[in-house]
């Protein structure tokens with residue numbers, strides 16, 4: 138956006154469509170690069186992030202008042218963000234992981250930031266900087282704010298390590314008490330990022346690693362929002378719909394690869410193959426319906442928080458089940474070829490199986506069950 142264009146002139150359904158059309162045009166090249174990036178250790182998908190920036194996807198999550206399209210930050214952005222996450226995930230799950238983190242960080246900054254922090258974040262997104270959300274710790278590596286207001290320690294499982302230039306992280310004063318959000322500026326290629334431990338079967342190109350933030354000052358520009366705002370509900374649990382939309386894209390990519398296999402080999406009309414492919418299509422559409430409903434419920438806040446959280450929690454189980462079914466059906470239908478490096482579905486399956494591992498899946502399922510037990514409405518009338 139040039140300096141003279143009013144933000145409101147760009148924020149329209151037509152502009153949403155234009156951004157999504159650019160993304161669809163980019164998708165084949167992203168998918169091709171995803172295969173190449175998977176083949177090398179510690180790859181950074183820099184060209185893909187630049188392509189997303191060029192297509193307007195890094196600024197679209199900003200609220201309209203800040204020159205964005207409100208994707209993830211305003212209720213009207215729900216459907217377009219759903220589509221964008223699904224399309225990026227379909228082209229590349231590692232890139233989808235990065236884009237999801239970017240959207241989440243922008244959402245948190247615009248919801249909890251001061252006017253100056255919001256404006257600075259908008260300018261950074263316009264400059265093509267990638268944001269990320271890094272919350273995960275492990276025994277021995279956590280993030281603390283010491284008595285002098287200096288960061289000590291770091292975070293693990295940071296996607297986009299070395300690529301993210303605005304990291305939304307959580308830390309505790311002297312390692313105790315409530316979680317404080319911080320928006321930490323980092324340099325691309327920083328030697329604080331270490332991804333040599335990310336030796337995984339899938340999601341190899343998500344640049345996931347440990348980032349140490351030792352010695353960075355927690356200045357008022359860096360400290361973001363109230364203590365414990367990060368986990369505020371329903372945004373925290375309800376926001377899981379975004380990674381589900383990326384998973385959905387990955388599931389669809391596997392289903393598409395299976396369809397291509399059947400067309401190529403002429404085996405799809407065999408009754409056993411046809412039955413399995415029917416199950417794949419059913420699983421894909423079930424997942425799509427769950428995630429789209431979850432997106433609308435969470436973003437438009439059309440129900441009370443407990444109901445939104447319960448729905449998204451149940452959607453997590455539904456999408457995981459659908460994806461696991463599709464992986465198994467694709468492997469059984471394609472056979473040994475699905476396990477050979479030469480076949481693209483091998484990587485798609487590795488990426489999806491890895492990315493499906495998200496925090497506390499069982500807690501989400503039993504949480505949804507407990508909420509459903511308590512609602513007064515009949516089972517078919519529980520959800521708006």
Ligand SMILES: Cc1cc2nc3c(=O)[nH]c(=O)nc-3n(C[C@H](O)[C@H](O)[C@H](O)COP(=O)(O)OP(=O)(O)OC[C@H]3O[C@@H](n4cnc5c(N)ncnc54)[C@H](O)[C@@H]3O)c2cc1C
Nearest residue numbers: 270271272273294295296340491492494495496497498499
């Ligand atoms: C590709 C990828 C990228 C990631 N990028 C980021 C990132 O950028 N930022 C970030 O913060 N994190 C990131 N993560 C980490 C992610 O958010 C989760 O922390 C991680 O995926 C958790 O997976 P897990 O299987 O270990 O989950 P867990 O929650 O440990 O679940 C594993 C199993 O243990 C069970 N379980 C969980 N809690 C308990 C309990 N208390 N008692 C008994 N059983 C329990 C679960 O139900 C499940 O069966 C990433 C993860 C992946 C896979």
